[in-house]
Amino acid sequence: MTVFLNGRYLPLEQAKVSPLDRGFVFGDGIYEVIPSYQGVLFLLDAHLERLRRSLSEIRLPDPMGESGWRGMLEHLLELNPGGDRGIYLQITRGVAPRDHAFPAATEATVFAMVTPIKPQRPETTAQGVGAILLPDERWGRCDIKAITLLANVLARQTAVEQGAIEAILLRDGRLTEGAASNVFVVHGDVVRTPPLDRGILPGITRRFVLDLLEGHSRPVFEEAILESDLRTADEIWLTSSTKEILAVTRLDGQPVGVGRPGPVWRETLDGYQRAKNDALGARVSENGYG
Ligand SMILES: Cc1ncc(COP(=O)(O)O)c(C=O)c1O
Numbered sequence: 001m002t003v004f005l006n007g008r009y010l011p012l013e014q015a016k017v018s019p020l021d022r023g024f025v026f027g028d029g030i031y032e033v034i035p036s037y038q039g040v041l042f043l044l045d046a047h048l049e050r051l052r053r054s055l056s057e058i059r060l061p062d063p064m065g066e067s068g069w070r071g072m073l074e075h076l077l078e079l080n081p082g083g084d085r086g087i088y089l090q091i092t093r094g095v096a097p098r099d100h101a102f103p104a105a106t107e108a109t110v111f112a113m114v115t116p117i118k119p120q121r122p123e124t125t126a127q128g129v130g131a132i133l134l135p136d137e138r139w140g141r142c143d144i145k146a147i148t149l150l151a152n153v154l155a156r157q158t159a160v161e162q163g164a165i166e167a168i169l170l171r172d173g174r175l176t177e178g179a180a181s182n183v184f185v186v187h188g189d190v191v192r193t194p195p196l197d198r199g200i201l202p203g204i205t206r207r208f209v210l211d212l213l214e215g216h217s218r219p220v221f222e223e224a225i226l227e228s229d230l231r232t233a234d235e236i237w238l239t240s241s242t243k244e245i246l247a248v249t250r251l252d253g254q255p256v257g258v259g260r261p262g263p264v265w266r267e268t269l270d271g272y273q274r275a276k277n278d279a280l281g282a283r284v285s286e287n288g289y290g
Contacts, residue, residue: 002079004072004112009079012113021109023092026100027148029109030054031090035117035241036077040280041087042241044070046204051089054145060093063108072112080114086242088113090147117242125269128249128261129165131236133227134158136169136176136199143198155179166238166248168230171199175225178238181246182206185225186235186264195222205239212271218264235262245269 005015022028032054034047041047048069055062064072073087094106138151155167156179167179175194177183182203184193191213196202213220230236234257236248245268247261 001113002076003114004076004110006107006110009076015111017109017111018095020095020098021092022094022096022103022106023090023109023147025098026093027146027150028058029090029092029147030058030060030145031088031147032145033241034073034087034089035084036087037084037276037280039077041073041077042276042280043204043208044073046207047241050145050202050204051091055091057141057144058093058146059102060091060108063091063110076112076114082114082116084117084119085114086117088115092147120243120246125246126261128247128256129238130163130250130253131166131168131178131238131248132159132162132164132252133230134167134169136171138169141198142176142200143196143202145201152179162253164250168236168248168251170227173227175227175230176200177203178240181238181240181243183225184209184237184239185229185233186237186262187229187233189219189264191218191220191264191268192223192225192229193220194225203239203241205241205244208275209239209245209268209272212275213268216267216271218268233257235265237265237268245272 001012002009003012003015032047032051034044035042052062076087089112092109094108096103096106134155155169159165159167166181168183169176169179175183177200182193184191193206194200210220230251236251236256238246238248245265247265249256249259249261
């Protein structure tokens with residue numbers, strides 16, 4: 001595998017970062033995960049916009065610039081041919097003697113690698129997945145895509161140990177999001193997801209799904225969702241760049257709705273795949289792949 005590290009493309013085994021990197025010492029950095037299908041990075045503009053926002057919120061100057069990011073990501077994909085892949089991109093505040101306050105001068109560390117996107121197994125999509133509810137014990141700026149993910153790691157591990165694939169998090173009795181996904185709930189034909197604030201990540205898939213639902217005139221609301229709403233939902237969905245839209249059919253071991261992925265989920269996933277293929281089709285022919 002060829003990765004990108006600080007301006008160079010090199011084999012993963014040769015990519016080395018100092019133990020004094022502030023990402024390693026403090027978790028002082030941010031990241032993005034950008035999916036690509038048929039060689040085309042999907043919703044790249046939105047991912048780059050969020051990347052710039054994360055950098056700005058942690059007061060780290062953009063080390064590459066718009067065309068730098070695009071050129072590097074495209075080149076990395078060319079160097080790692082294959083099927084559907086995601087790019088993991090991480091930027092930290094660089095290498096410096098350990099001190100919490102920002103160093104006077106450092107160069108950001110920029111790392112990117114290509115990882116395969118495992119398509120959901122058809123039976124997973126067909127049956128849905130299990131999730132558990134846990135208290136949201138993360139920090140107060142979950143809108144920043146920070147690499148500091150210990151609370152998310154512990155929540156996901158608890159879910160896995162209970163035979164579920166995701167932890168759905170509650171703060172003060174209200175839904176925030178999943179440990180690595182945004183969450184939608186459906187009652188009847190009404191779809192709801194929590195509004196954006198500092199407590200959740202502005203998911204790129206969340207926005208894409210909201211636009212899709214609004215375009216289909218489906219009643220959809222960004223509003224507070226209580227634990228009782230989750231427990232009485234007809235459908236619960238997880239959204240993320242790699243999960244796309246996944247139905248949760250068991251919550252804390254109890255069936256969600258009738259215990260099978262519901263009709264609103266099915267219709268939305270079909271619409272998502274169509275919109276995705278349209279967006280990719282346009283880019284594939286622009287790039288001359290088609
Ligand atoms: C905490 C959290 N929320 C939401 C998401 C979904 O974001 P996106 O749709 O941009 O992948 C992720 C993605 O991994 C995440 O880690």
